[in-house]
Amino acid sequence: QNYTMCWLSYKPVIKEDYPQYVEEFLGQIILLEKNIYFENAANELKKALSILFETEPKLINASSLYVESGIILGKVTNENLRGFITDVEKEAVGEEGFIIKVIDENKKKYIIVASRSEKGIIYGIFHLISQFRLKVKLKELNCIENPKTSLRIINHWDNMDGSIERGYAGKSIFFANGRIKRNYKRIWDYARLLASIGINGVVINNVNVRDKAIWLITPKYLNDLSKIAEVFRLYGIKLYLSINFASPIYIGGLDTADPLDKSVQKWWKDTVKTIYSYIPDFGGFLVKADSEFNPGPYVYGRTHADGANMLAEALGPYKGIVIWRAFVYNCLQDWRDTKTDRAKAAYDNFKPLDGKFSENVILQIKYGPMDFQVREPVSPLFGAMEKTNQMMEFQITQEYTGQQIHLCYLGTLWKEILEFDTYCKGKGSYVKRIVDGSLFGRKYAGFAGVSNIGDSINWTGHDLAQANLWTFGKLAWDPDKKIEDIAREWTILTFGDDKKVVDNILWMLLNSHTAYEKYTTPLGLGWMVNPGHHYGPNPEGYEYSKWGTYHRADTKAIGVDRTSRGTGYTLQYSKMWQEIFDDINKCPEELLLFFHRVPYDFKLKNGKTLIQFMYDSHFEGVEMVDELIEKWEELRGKIDEEIFNRVHERLKMQKEHAIEWRDVINTYFYRKTGIPDEKGRVIYP
Ligand code: BDP
CATH class of the missing domain: 3.20.20.80 (Glycosidases)
Structure with a gap:
């Protein structure tokens, strides 16, 4: 079965003079350590270079640095790297970390990827590969990276x-x-x-x-x-x-x-x-x-x-x-x-x-x-x-x-x-x-x-x-x-660096959670899904069951009072947050119904009543899905056709299901409250 390799689907790095620019460094891969982890990393690199730059670098196992150019893989403690990596740099590389250092002298042209242990080298190599794919300048390749979490x-x-x-x-x-x-x-x-x-x-x-x-x-x-x-x-x-x-x-x-x-x-x-x-x-x-x-x-x-x-x-x-x-x-x-x-x-x-x-x-x-x-x-x-x-x-x-x-x-x-x-x-x-x-x-x-x-x-x-x-x-x-940087990098590595492609996909990613929240359950309401499989709207799906996930909507109000006057949940936070969450006027609005029981005519910060906000939010969410679709359709021809179609299909389904969410939830609230939508969109025949 064929499957894609996601962000590791390599393509030749074309455009401008980037390949020529790094070419001098790519003649060989010099392996200073003899073990399967370094060898594996070297093979990853070799495979990548052969596609990215269409070169076939030699893989050299070396106990001394007798060649004058190439990408060197080794441990920071390797004797051969002594002249190139300072003690301070060496110390800065942690157990799973790595350093990338470019040596560009008259005769010597090296890109050094060095780790403290067997663990870090693969991270260093994948990092280098993606830097190449992002066309990062030689000078900017220099870095020391350590994971912040163990x-x-x-x-x-x-x-x-x-x-x-x-x-x-x-x-x-x-x-x-x-x-x-x-x-x-x-x-x-x-x-x-x-x-x-x-x-x-x-x-x-x-x-x-x-x-x-x-x-x-x-x-x-x-x-x-x-x-x-x-x-x-x-x-x-x-x-x-x-x-x-x-x-x-x-x-x-x-x-x-x-x-x-x-x-x-x-x-x-x-x-x-x-x-x-x-x-x-x-x-x-x-x-x-x-x-x-x-x-x-x-x-x-x-x-x-x-x-x-x-x-x-x-x-x-x-x-x-x-x-x-x-x-x-x-x-x-x-x-x-x-x-x-x-x-x-x-x-x-x-x-x-x-x-x-x-x-x-x-x-x-x-x-x-x-x-x-x-x-x-x-x-x-x-x-x-x-x-x-x-x-x-x-x-x-x-x-x-x-x-x-x-x-x-x-x-x-x-x-x-x-x-x-x-x-x-x-x-x-x-x-x-x-x-x-x-x-x-x-x-x-x-x-x-x-x-x-x-x-x-x-x-x-x-x-x-x-x-x-x-x-x-x-x-x-x-x-x-x-988060923008993380999303952008993913987009470029997955779909290439065409400006329109990057701009549109980035917009889609960064706005999609907001859209989903708007047309499903805004204001910290949550749940309202079909029990069991948890897909699609069902306003009271979990309301009268044992799982403990209630919103307790009646004709006047909705939400659970989790303040110190209610269930006391807010008391589990630090004093500062407790006071903020406790206060209906200070509580972050996106969590309002998580912490408070709120009457439908309560005025939100933008002057809207709670119920009108609900109605509007659901319509806005669906409109955002239209935008998602538009952004994607603008990329037709710029994205691999199979992927384009696959995503397009899902977006169309999303639209249909977002409409279902909107109409089920809005109608539910209309029937419950009898308060009409100011804009007359929510109907109850
Ligand atoms: C819930 C899932 C359930 C998981 C459970 C868990 O519905 O399938 O077993 O979390 O995290 O969200 O253990």
Whole structure:
């Protein structure tokens, strides 16, 4: 099966004199280190150069620098680089980092790509390749890059039957028919894509670990898994697995999974030992415990810290880690109860455990307190657990954001989340400084992204959804990067640098989340989706069910009072935010209905009533989809025809479904309130 290589689909670098300009440096690739990681990186480079510049550089294994030009790959500590890289520069390159340095002297013409370890070299090479493709001037190639976060992990929700929970891009590339696939070519290409955006870990199975997947940690599957790990390893990526907390019962035949039980502890130690005998650099476990029908320590009256630490002790000797999810709430709520509030659950469950987790446990926290809605406030757990390792969980797969039928670029939302100042340690306590570990000085910190890929020919169903995967990696590497720059780079590397193409696609990406929010559930309302599959509008789909996601609309008002006078959710934030969120006039408007119960005739900042804002927003959202379509249609002939048509089809579907959203939601409000749309567009025959 043919599939695209997304942003790694190389084409010759034409235009101007750029190729001539760098030509002198491309005669050979000089490899100063002899190991498979450097060799692999050199081969990546060679392959790229042969397409970009149509040259066939020689690959030279050298223990001394006897040639006078070329691209040099080596470790910063390599003796041969001593004269070229200063001590200060050398020190600045971290464990996974790299330096690129151009030496342009009379006789010597080198581009040096050097890393501290085997891990950094592939990042350096992919960086150099994209710089060439972006036609970056020689002088501007000089750089030192280090990832700001230590954990940059993709979570696959892949099941062993090949299906993907919340997957919208085909079947799993890892599993089929209850087995591990042996299609290493696809996995290899996937590893290349991930390494090129700086990812260093993959969890390949669903967090809901059922049936056969429970047995993945046993020899029955470990051999096949070790093959996958081998492919990933070459690209600096570690393999992780999701586990079922009750495995000692299912697999081990014990009558308990109590984390304080000696036989349970021993069972996990033995199991971990076996795993490492197959996969010496195994990353560790991802655990969804006591959540949505998954077993966990609560079953035995133990805490999440008891559970996580028990696994951490088993993994510790091998430098493995436990990633414990904070997505814990009561999914069997009584919908008539107006006092319980699902938004409070993660904090309530975990805040009391701050300082109780072992060093190699990391808490993985969804960006908001509910569940990946189009807009939520930042989870109050960020900033509340100073003595706990924390990771940000983003959902790259578009479960609630249009399921890769709708264009909904998530970079703009993620960036807002990361730039949120929690004030937990005073001004400047940004979320990005918590998840990069720097604010609280944590060794383990980082990002987890729920994968949006499958075995479809473009990996992500919607071709433009590739931008979400790209952006996740880039932000995880450096959360300070400007989102426009990240999106622009993706656009150029994927579609070329024609000005119109870049301008239009960039506009589409940067405005698409706003459009989606406008025609679905603005003002922090969320939900209103069809239960189960979560696609399409259903204003009361979750209103009278157990999941705890209510808006409580009646004929007068809508929204949940989560202020300190209401459910008390705002009390989980720092004083400053608590006061802002508590005040209906200060609360950021895009979150108004998340925090407040608001009458329909409430006047918003622009003078409109709440209800009129609702109506208008839905019409504006659909109009924005028209603009998305226009921008795309202007590119006909400038984009590969197959891709053009594929995206065009999806945009047309998006339009149709956006109209459905608009009309269902608006009609719902009209019927509920009886307040007509000032512009007479909303009808109720
Ligand atoms: C929800 C999904 C569900 C996941 C769950 C999770 O609907 O499929 O299992 O999150 O994150 O958004 O565990």
